[in-house]
Amino acid sequence: EAGVAQSPRYKIIEKRQSVAFWCNPISGHATLYWYQQILGQGPKLLIQFQNNGVVDDSQLPKDRFSAERLKGVDSTLKIQPAKLEDSAVYLCASSSNRGRPPYEQYFGPGTRLTVT
Amino acid sequence: AQKVTQAQTEISVVEKEDVTLDCVYETRDTTYYLFWYKQPPSGELVFLIRRNSFDEQNEISGRYSWNFQKSTSSFNFTITASQVVDSAVYFCALSRFGNEKLTFGTGTRLTIIP
Numbered sequence: 673e674a675g676v677a678q679s680p681r682y683k684i685i686e687k688r689q690s691v692a693f694w695c696n697p698i699s700g701h702a703t704l705y706w707y708q709q710i711l712g713q714g715p716k717l718l719i720q721f722q723n724n725g726v727v728d729d730s731q732l733p734k735d736r737f738s739a740e741r742l743k744g745v746d747s748t749l750k751i752q753p754a755k756l757e758d759s760a761v762y763l764c765a766s767s768s769n770r771g772r773p774p775y776e777q778y779f780g781p782g783t784r785l786t787v788t
Numbered sequence: 789a790q791k792v793t794q795a796q797t798e799i800s801v802v803e804k805e806d807v808t809l810d811c812v813y814e815t816r817d818t819t820y821y822l823f824w825y826k827q828p829p830s831g832e833l834v835f836l837i838r839r840n841s842f843d844e845q846n847e848i849s850g851r852y853s854w855n856f857q858k859s860t861s862s863f864n865f866t867i868t869a870s871q872v873v874d875s876a877v878y879f880c881a882l883s884r885f886g887n888e889k890l891t892f893g894t895g896t897r898l899t900i901i902p
Contacts, residue, residue: 675832703888714792714879714892715833728889761831767888774821774883777890779833 674698676780678764684786690752693783697745697766703727704741705777706749707763715763721747722769754787761785790815792882792893800899801870809865809896811880817841819885822856822863827877827895839863867898875900 677696685691697704703722707715718737720727723744732739736755741747751758761782767775791814801807813822824836837847839856847854851871855864867874877897881890 705888712894714881714894715890716892717889720889763831763833765833773886774838774888776835776838777833777888778835782831784831 676764676766676778678762678780678783680783681781682784682786684788685754687756687787688753690750691754691785692748692750693762693764693785695747695749695764695780697747697764698768698778700768701766701778702744702769703767703775704747705765705767706739706747707765709761709763709782711760718749751785754785756787759785759787790817790820790882790884790891792880792891794878794880794893794896796896797894798897798899800901802901803872804869806866806868807870807898809867809878809880809898811863811865811893813861813863813880813882815882815884817884821883821885823881823883823890824854824863824865825879825881825892827879829876833879836865870900872900872902874898 679694705720706718709715718732719729719739721741724741739749761784763782764780765777767777793812820841822839825833827833851868853866877895879895880893
């Protein structure tokens with residue numbers, strides 16, 4: 673079974689530019705998560721999708737971050753405009769919602785963003 | 789509010805030594821779940837274990853064991869006879885019952901010296 677795929681793996685941009693990350697979850701997984709992991713910290717949930725609906729986006733800075741999950745499969749996370757403090761690893765995870773909760777989350781390799 | 793504290797930022801031990809990673813959590817919920825994840829240099833978080841607040845039984849899986857003590861709000865992780873492949877950052881996490889959102893600690897970087 674293929675794991676969670678993310679691209680690009682690395683991205684360097686200047687502040688005020690825009691950037692987009694892509695995530696392809698494990699086939700059949702209904703729930704998709706985006707986490708932000710700043711260096712030296714644990715991952716922080718930005719947004720959670722159930723199929724193509726948003727379950728939790730309480731920690732998403734909506735003035736600059738947006739995310740979508742069209743057709744309930746792939747997802748993109750966008751930052752526009754980027755700030756220096758957005759430098760982090762962006763992790764995507766998915767879970768199947770089968771069996772008893774809480775459902776195990778499977779993580780992708782992440783996209784490392786550097787904003788200069 | 790939920791909080792997870794991993795006071796040990798970095799630990800180094802010589803191969804074959806035992807090592808314990810500490811995790812202390814705060815929650816007002818009576819029902820919750822605790823997790824440990826491993827993050828190797830490749831970056832992917834790897835699930836190790838999930839415990840629910842009903843079950844304080846300790847668990848052993850090979851060289852790994854977990855000690856859950858509700859009285860001290862701790863969920864510590866011990867690696868016995870450590871190996872170089874155990875080198876990674878380890879995260880403890882907490883979720884509420886019925887909610888998949890994970891609250892992570894800041895992680896402990898474990899280095900096993902050959």
